[in-house]
Each structure stands twice: as C-alpha cells, then as structure tokens.
Amino acid sequence: MYILLPKAQDGLWSLAGKLTSEPEFLEKHIPARAVPVGQFKIPKFKISFDFEASKLFKSLGLQLPFSTEADLSEMVDSPMGQSLCVSSIFHKSFVEVNEEGTEAAAATIAVVMCRSLPAVPPMKVDFVADHPFLFVIREDVTGVVLFVGHVVNPLLAG
Known part of the structure; x- marks a missing residue:
C-alpha cells in the first residue's frame, strides 16, 4: 500500500488529478530506496464500496x-x-487499515564511502497523515493498480 500525502492541507483533489491524468505519476513518486522514517502516523480506517454490476x-x-x-x-x-x-452480478470491495494489519518494518542501508570522509546517517523523515490523503494498492511486479481511495478527514477515521 502506498499513501500519498499532499504537502498542502487542501491538496487532495490536485493530487488525485495528477494521479489519474499522468500515468507515470505514481512510479515517479515511489522511492527507489528505503527511506528511514522517524514518526509514522496514519489513522485506522475502513472503506467499502459495492454495486450491482x-x-x-x-x-x-x-x-x-x-x-x-x-x-x-x-x-x-x-x-x-x-x-x-x-x-x-454484485461487486463489493473494502480496505481496512488497523493496528493488526500494520507490521513493523526495518530497513538496512549500506553506505559506501571513502575512508577519509565521515559517515553521514540518512535523515529520518516524519510521516504524519493529519490531513486528507490518497492510498493506492498495487501489484508491484506488474505495476497494476488494484485499489485507489482517499481519506478526507483522518481525524474522524477509525
């Protein structure tokens, strides 16, 4: 799952427009390497959708x-x-994010440097989803997007 948090508090719809109109947008914004994360906060949420198809x-x-x-x-x-x-034919789908569905992850980074230079640890990035955000679930081998959704008010989610 990828969570796309716009920089601007009211940037959700602009971000959604870019995601839908630029096919390469998601690929360009996925980091090539693991990013060290400091504070990480996303709300619990459950979103469902159904329709008669x-x-x-x-x-x-x-x-x-x-x-x-x-x-x-x-x-x-x-x-x-x-x-x-x-x-x-009926279609129903849902996405649920909660404490049980979240796993702790650790990343190892190898740094190659000259012996005369001091090691500079990578800066940690805080990720706090305290305003509207998008989420994308995709299959990473093929890049096929399976589910896209948004949380408009993370303070009410969960």
Whole structure:
C-alpha cells in the first residue's frame, strides 16, 4: 500500500488529478530506496464500496451468461438437465487499515564511502497523515493498480 500525502492541507483533489491524468505519476513518486522514517502516523480506517454490476457488463456486450441459452451447469453443481444462467452480478470491495494489519518494518542501508570522509546517517523523515490523503494498492511486479481511495478527514477515521 502506498499513501500519498499532499504537502498542502487542501491538496487532495490536485493530487488525485495528477494521479489519474499522468500515468507515470505514481512510479515517479515511489522511492527507489528505503527511506528511514522517524514518526509514522496514519489513522485506522475502513472503506467499502459495492454495486450491482449486471447492467455494466450487459452494456459492455456481455449478454450470453445472462440469457437462458447460457449453459453454466459444468461450472456449478446442479441437477442434470437444469439450465443455469447468471441472474445478477454484485461487486463489493473494502480496505481496512488497523493496528493488526500494520507490521513493523526495518530497513538496512549500506553506505559506501571513502575512508577519509565521515559517515553521514540518512535523515529520518516524519510521516504524519493529519490531513486528507490518497492510498493506492498495487501489484508491484506488474505495476497494476488494484485499489485507489482517499481519506478526507483522518481525524474522524477509525
């Protein structure tokens, strides 16, 4: 999960616009290396979404599964001779972030330097989601975005 926190308190919609209009935006803003984090605070939240998808699928041309001519009997255990078709399709999704769903992570950074230079530890970055933010869940190998959402008031979340 990636959490995108705009710098400006009221920057959520501008950030959302960039994310949706610039395909490379997310990739350009994911750090190439682990970033040491000091204070890290995000609210607990649960967001759900559901809709009846039959009309959408039909409008996209998917008609056969909904017709009486469809034969889905090999996909579902049913009495022999009984013709099965899809009556409706419902979609429901949710994302929940809480203490149990959060794991502590540690990062190791190797620093290569000349012997005459003193080691400079990387600066820690605080991440406090105290104003509206976006979250993105994506599959990292392919880069496919699976879920996008936003929290408008983190003080009320959870």
